[in-house]
Amino acid sequence: xxxxxxxxxxxxxxxxxxxxxxxxxxxxxxxxxxxxxxxxxxxxxxxxxxxxxxxxxxxxxxxxxxxxxxxxxxxxxxxxxxxxxxxxxxxxxxxxxxxxxxxxxxxxxxxxxxxxxxxxxxxxxxxxxxxxxxxxxxxxxxxxxxxxxxxxxxxxxxxxx
Amino acid sequence: xxxxxxxxxxxxxxxxxxxxxxxxxxxxxxxxxxxxxxxxxxxxxxxxxxxxxxxxxxxxxxxxxxxxxxxxxxxxxxxxxxxxxxxxxxxxxxxxxxxxxxxxxxxxxxxxxxxxxxxxxxxxxxxxxxxxxxxxxxxxxxxxxxxxxxxxxxxxxxxxxxxxxxxxxxxxxxxxxxxxxxxxxxxxxxxxxxxxxxxxxxxxxxxxxxxxxxxxxxxxxxxxxxxxxxxxxxxxxxxxxxxxxxxxxxxxxxxxxxxxxxxxxxxxxxxxxxxxxxxxxxxxxxx
Numbered sequence: 001x002x003x004x005x006x007x008x009x010x011x012x013x014x015x016x017x018x019x020x021x022x023x024x025x026x027x028x029x030x031x032x033x034x035x036x037x038x039x040x041x042x043x044x045x046x047x048x049x050x051x052x053x054x055x056x057x058x059x060x061x062x063x064x065x066x067x068x069x070x071x072x073x074x075x076x077x078x079x080x081x082x083x084x085x086x087x088x089x090x091x092x093x094x095x096x097x098x099x100x101x102x103x104x105x106x107x108x109x110x111x112x113x114x115x116x117x118x119x120x121x122x123x124x125x126x127x128x129x130x131x132x133x134x135x136x137x138x139x140x141x142x143x144x145x146x147x148x149x150x151x152x153x154x155x156x157x158x159x160x161x
Numbered sequence: 162x163x164x165x166x167x168x169x170x171x172x173x174x175x176x177x178x179x180x181x182x183x184x185x186x187x188x189x190x191x192x193x194x195x196x197x198x199x200x201x202x203x204x205x206x207x208x209x210x211x212x213x214x215x216x217x218x219x220x221x222x223x224x225x226x227x228x229x230x231x232x233x234x235x236x237x238x239x240x241x242x243x244x245x246x247x248x249x250x251x252x253x254x255x256x257x258x259x260x261x262x263x264x265x266x267x268x269x270x271x272x273x274x275x276x277x278x279x280x281x282x283x284x285x286x287x288x289x290x291x292x293x294x295x296x297x298x299x300x301x302x303x304x305x306x307x308x309x310x311x312x313x314x315x316x317x318x319x320x321x322x323x324x325x326x327x328x329x330x331x332x333x334x335x336x337x338x339x340x341x342x343x344x345x346x347x348x349x350x351x352x353x354x355x356x357x358x359x360x361x362x363x364x365x366x367x368x369x370x371x372x373x374x375x376x377x378x379x380x381x382x383x384x385x386x387x388x389x390x391x392x393x394x395x396x397x398x399x400x401x402x403x404x405x406x407x408x409x410x411x412x413x414x415x416x417x418x419x420x421x422x423x424x425x426x427x428x429x430x431x432x433x434x435x436x437x438x439x440x441x442x443x444x445x446x447x448x
Contacts, residue, residue, distance in 0.1 A: 016221045019286040029289045048184045056191040064214035066288045066295050067324035067331030068339070070207055071198030078191045082184065117291060125338040126358030127292070136292060
């Protein structure tokens, strides 16, 4: 129970940080998806089921706070949590989190997440799916993966050394 | 007896299958819930939950935003000083023009235009992540703010309110896939609709090939909208092109508002003209 409260608390803090820092560190309106980095961490540490459920919870929290498209992030982050859960290995979790594998998983999951997200978002609008996926989606994927290096170093020091 | 046993057996097998594939069952269930949520965005219960969340998250963002951004403050100071000089000059000229306008309207018997009440608010959160493009403002229902009210700044139209709690509200900016506004070209009063299709420009749609549109033309809101007050600047035309086979021009408009540096906004406190809306609905039903 305490563990899930911790996940909720950090998710809430990160959601606000995401909104606030996007003004400070965004590059041409591209900002890293901190919630996705956090979700991949949960899924690698706890497994597919927990990753899927927390993906939904984190996505829904983000949807409700942004005031529109309720269900969009909930769905894309559910799928992201489920995908990240495939890389769960109880015995190797600390190793995965502290190595470049974590960054690669974030990159892969981010790719899946953004593709699902833009398929739904661009439906019935003038925004081109390919343009959104390649221009904004890919840039966000790489930015998110680059930022995932920071927790990777922290986990590396904490778990491996 | 046999059928009860076999049904129990089937149930047991079903439970076993569900447990074996529990991750997939949970995934399917949550995706179905997400789809239901996506299809019920205008549902009153969803709106109420959203309103509570906006209040809670808005208060947290307000707290975080006290961390000063020194560089932004310095730049803003310089801009404001320059703006203040320009505006005082413009106010003098507008005062003269208003008096003249009042005299002329009186001569031809037109009604005085309504002036709107504005409520100022600070942007405490910007959500530009993955094209969501919304802002959180620290004014809410307690200040008279309601969904579907226009948001403007000194440079022109910003967007509209989409959710409000007691002390916070979320606004949809022009760079949002759901944004639409009735607009007109200030020079020749030609009407169109402004929408966004990605990037840092908006498009003016439904302008026929016959119309005379030039780069640099100023686009303002038109009188046809029930949300946006008329004559608020939207931006200026930066590109006009024609597509073979299309009856309309492709017009790109650069907004007057610089969204990346936007920090303060005004919400136009105006109630919807219910008589006008009712009449328009009635006519639409008859059609």
